[in-house]
Amino acid sequence: MTMMTLTGHCQCGRIRFTASDAPTATELCHCAMCRRAVGNIHMASVSAARASVTWVGEPATYASSPIATRGFCAHCGTPLYFAYNDSERMDLMAGAIDQADALRPASQFGVEGRLEAFRDLDGLPEARTDDDAQIMERWAQA
Numbered sequence: 559m560t561m562m563t564l565t566g567h568c569q570c571g572r573i574r575f576t577a578s579d580a581p582t583a584t585e586l587c588h589c590a591m592c593r594r595a596v597g598n599i600h601m602a603s604v605s606a607a608r609a610s611v612t613w614v615g616e617p618a619t620y621a622s623s624p625i626a627t628r629g630f631c632a633h634c635g636t637p638l639y640f641a642y643n644d645s646e647r648m649d650l651m652a653g654a655i656d657q658a659d660a661l662r663p664a665s666q667f668g669v670e671g672r673l674e675a676f677r678d679l680d681g682l683p684e685a686r687t688d689d690d691a692q693i694m695e696r697w698a699q700a
Contacts, residue, residue: 564604566655568631568638573615575638577606577650584652584661589668595628596637596651599676603640603649604661611639611648 560582567574584602592601617629617638629639629648641648652661666672687693 562657562660564606564650564655564657566638566650568634568636568654570631570634570636572633573613573617573631573636573638575614575650575654576612577604578610580604580606580610580650582657582660582662583664585649585665585667586663587667588670588672590671591622592640592668593671593673595622595640596653599673600666601637601640602652602661602663604652604655605647605649608641608646608648611650 561579562582564577564580565575566577581604584604587601587603588599593599595601615631618632620628620630622628622640625644626640626642628637629641630637636654637651638654639648639650652658655661
C-alpha cells in the first residue's frame with residue numbers, strides 16, 4: 559500500500575491538518591449515518607493513526623452515536639473526520655484532503671445502505687465548471 563503525508567483543510571481554511579504516513583487507499587462507506595453526515599451518496603475517507611494527525615485549529619465534535627465521534631469545522635460546516643471512541647485510528651474525509659487526486663478507492667463498507675441508482679455513473683453527460691458561462695460570470699462579479 560502506498561503511504562504519504564496528507565494535508566487538508568476545511569472550506570473556510572480555519573482548520574487544517576497533516577497526517578504523516580497515511581495510506582492513499584480510501585474506503586467508501588454507504589451506511590445511512592455516514593451518508594447523512596457528509597450529505598452525499600457515500601462517505602470517502604482515509605484511515606490514519608490519531609497520533610499521526612496534527613491540527614491547526616480545533617475541530618468541533620459531534621457524538622454521532624454512543625460509539626463514535628465526528629469532527630467538523632464549526633464555522634463552515636466541513637466534515638473532517640470520523641473516529642470510533644475506542645480506536646487509535648481516525649478516518650479523514652477524502653474531500654478535505656489536498657492530495658485527493660492521489661487517493662484511490664480500495665474498499666466499500668456498509669453496502670447494505672448503498673444507493674443503487676448511483677452505482678454506475680458512466681455514460682452520463684459531463685460538464686466542466688469553467689465551461690458554464692453563468693457560473694464564470696458570478697465569479698467574475700464576485
